Amino acid sequence: MGEIVCISPVDGREVARRKTASAPEIDVALKEARAAQAAWRKTPLAERKALALKFMDALLSLNQEVVPELALQMGRPVRYGGEFRPVEERVRTMIELADASLADIVPKPRDGFRRFVRRDPVGVVLVIAPWNYPFLTAVNTIVPAIIAGNAVILKHASQTILVGERFQQAMDKAGAPKGLFRNLVLSHDDTSKILSSSGVDHVNFTGSVEGGRSIERAAAGTFTTVGLELGGKDPAYVRADANFDYAVENLVDGAFYNSGQCCCGIERIYVHENLYGRFVEKYVDLTSRYVLGNPLDEATTLGPMAHTRFADLVRDQTAEALAKGAKAHLDPNDFPADKAGTPYLAPQVLTNVDHSMRVMVEESFGPVVGIMKVKSDEEALKLMNDSPYGLTASIWTSDIDRAEELGEQVETGTVYMNRCDYLDPSLAWTGVKDTGRGASLSELGYAALTRPKSFHLREKI
Ligand code: NAP
Numbered sequence: 169m170g171e172i173v174c175i176s177p178v179d180g181r182e183v184a185r186r187k188t189a190s191a192p193e194i195d196v197a198l199k200e201a202r203a204a205q206a207a208w209r210k211t212p213l214a215e216r217k218a219l220a221l222k223f224m225d226a227l228l229s230l231n232q233e234v235v236p237e238l239a240l241q242m243g244r245p246v247r248y249g250g251e252f253r254p255v256e257e258r259v260r261t262m263i264e265l266a267d268a269s270l271a272d273i274v275p276k277p278r279d280g281f282r283r284f285v286r287r288d289p290v291g292v293v294l295v296i297a298p299w300n301y302p303f304l305t306a307v308n309t310i311v312p313a314i315i316a317g318n319a320v321i322l323k324h325a326s327q328t329i330l331v332g333e334r335f336q337q338a339m340d341k342a343g344a345p346k347g348l349f350r351n352l353v354l355s356h357d358d359t360s361k362i363l364s365s366s367g368v369d370h371v372n373f374t375g376s377v378e379g380g381r382s383i384e385r386a387a388a389g390t391f392t393t394v395g396l397e398l399g400g401k402d403p404a405y406v407r408a409d410a411n412f413d414y415a416v417e418n419l420v421d422g423a424f425y426n427s428g429q430c431c432c433g434i435e436r437i438y439v440h441e442n443l444y445g446r447f448v449e450k451y452v453d454l455t456s457r458y459v460l461g462n463p464l465d466e467a468t469t470l471g472p473m474a475h476t477r478f479a480d481l482v483r484d485q486t487a488e489a490l491a492k493g494a495k496a497h498l499d500p501n502d503f504p505a506d507k508a509g510t511p512y513l514a515p516q517v518l519t520n521v522d523h524s525m526r527v528m529v530e531e532s533f534g535p536v537v538g539i540m541k542v543k544s545d546e547e548a549l550k551l552m553n554d555s556p557y558g559l560t561a562s563i564w565t566s567d568i569d570r571a572e573e574l575g576e577q578v579e580t581g582t583v584y585m586n587r588c589d590y591l592d593p594s595l596a597w598t599g600v601k602d603t604g605r606g607a608s609l610s611e612l613g614y615a616a617l618t619r620p621k622s623f624h625l626r627e628k629i
Pocket of ligand 1: 377379399430599603
């Protein structure tokens with residue numbers, strides 16, 4: 169049996185140490201989940217929705233304790249106050265959508281027949297969650313899975329290992345039947361074993377592309393369905409007719425909130441040449457106002473990255489871009505907390521960048537953004553699509569019809585106009601290319617967590 173140790177990016181202290189589940193413990197958890205699910209799927213939908221609501225209330229009641237705990241585990245400043253507002257929005261939306269999403273599909277009546285498609289729960293769902301939005305990403309699947317009549321096993325990230333325990337605490341407080349929801353501390357090997365032995369019926373993985381590949385390989389040949397929500401290199405395109413101040417302010421926040429560790433954070437910006445000079449000037453000015461420091465301090469607006477190795481990746485990408493001629497607009501010396509060999513990394517805005525530089529094509533997942541000048545919609549489109557990823561893309565303009573036209577041509581899971589780094593639970597959360605497969609949230613999220621069962625009953629012979 170191994171151990172998972174969570175080391176704080178704040179000051180290197182050990183936040184938590186947990187033993188990984190033993191083979192017998194995993195076996196019991198899977199058996200209990202299956203037994204609980206067999207009963208749970210028969211409970212009325214209203215009861216399942218009620219459990220989701222109680223779970224949400226129980227989770228929300230933990231907010232005060234969770235905010236500093238989260239800061240210690242992954243570095244998000246306490247001033248931002250946790251993830252529970254969007255958690256509530258997502259839970260309530262999935263409850264609202266449940267009746268329509270889980271109702272039988274009834275085709276055109278045919279005399280003498282009763283025909284419909286029922287949406288059966290898939291069974292036991294494994295949720296593998298990342299540390300960057302550790303509550304939100306897990307809620308996206310856990311809540312609709314439970315509402316749809318499934319049991320859930322959660323494997324949370326090592327960096328936010330305590331979040332899994334908070335989920336268990338809230339489910340227990342909400343009165344979830346024994347075994348219906350189980351947080352397990354799992355090694356990668358044991359996770360793979362569960363998948364390769366058909367231990368679960370569906371797996372939702374949110375994390376890196378490499379991790380997604382491993383999960384797909386582990387599940388290969390078992391016919392376990394796989395939902396993958398992976399990395400991104402999300403672009404923004406600022407057209408000449410954009411609301412200038414609004415675009416700059418939102419794109420600064422979209423790039424640097426959570427130290428840039430948002431799957432749908434802004435990583436590259438293409439600005440029409442008419443606005444470019446002014447845009448860069450204001451963008452750099454706003455970015456220079458971030459206060460990098462200890463996330464437990466109320467004055468801090470930019471925390472450390474979750475791990476030194478993540479900060480080092482951003483440092484490498486930035487150094488490579490500078491060596492190839494990029495211009496850095498911020499001086500790390502103006503951010504006294506910035507220190508090599510630590511997760512504390514100053515924000516950086518780069519210009520004179522192009523797509524030969526890793527910082528413009530590989531996921532940075534950190535507080536750096538590259539800005540390029542473009543002459544036309546066509547040039548912006550070409551650059552936006554020049555990426556192995558496709559999670560979200562945002563277009564900043566006052567022309568909604570043009571935004572829709574351009575949106576049709578962008579290879580992406582979500583197109584925004586005048587908005588970014590946000591997830592609307594009424595819409596499918598999905599990606600193209602290396603960003604993954606499947607969809608969560610919305611009605612389509614329920615489709616991934618159920619399987620169709622057709623009833624074709626002849627009444628008259
Ligand atoms: P990660 O290293 O892939 O880890 C994600 C989760 O998967 C963790 O629980 C991790 O466990 C587990 N994991 C990774 N490889 C595994 C394997 N081979 N077998 C079993 N479990 C495995 O990703 P991360 O660094 O936590 O998260 C950042 C990445 O997630 C970024 O690329 C980001 O874009 C992406 N992301 C995408 C979305 C989206 O909606 N598309 C949302 C959020 C984040 P351990 O922690 O124990 O290693």
